[in-house]
Amino acid sequence: MSEKVAAQLRMRLITGEAQGRDLDVECRYESADPFAVHLDFGAEEGAVWVVARDLLAAGLRGPVGEGDVHIEPSGTGEHVFIALGGLSGVALLNAPARPLARFLRATGRAVPVGSESCRIDWDRCISDLLSA
Template identity: 90%
Template sequence: MRLITGEAQGRDLHVECRYETGDPFAVRLDFGADEGAVWVVARDLLAAGLRGPVGEGDVRIEPSGTGEHVFIALGCRDGVALLKAPTRPLARFLRATGRLVPVGTESDRIDWDRCISDLLSA
């Protein structure tokens, strides 16, 4: 991915996209030890962002005019980071997550009893 820092400026970032079947709704964007950040983004939001603008609040995603890239805006109280990611590798990654946990079956993977127990004990 590329961090957009201004007109004709920016820098490349190594961002690892991770998907865990135990948390089937989420994709983790791990920026590594150098950046020290991991953002958790909804898998369906990333997929929808390949087709058109989506999101509100801290995470917004939209395809570029050419469709070759996707812009991902990650906001926090310190500002917004605008990332430019190539569409094809991201789409391949999302298809691979769909082979692990098909879209629409995510809730079958959730241990609801444990979730309720954790909520009640908090």
């Protein structure tokens, strides 16, 4: 049975130098997909981003990422900047570090870091690939 962890985080979408708007983002984790965290921006925004759990955790400590996702703690450590790049540009989010860290600790209780690959049904993955 898949264990699920979820948390609602208020993030700020930075849209300009002194502008932005708050977004309620649902962070979801399922032990059946142990490497991934889903950031659901809700029906109004119509977007769900899938981000590596270890990338989010590393971003609490220092700048990380390449490609479409970059994460970096603020100078005070109270917030984390998350940059999500897509075809229409880059969304820069300011997320509270402590609630994000609490969520990630909860995911670690569901699936300890380093044990993720033990949760994947490799036979089913291979079967699905061969039947595609």
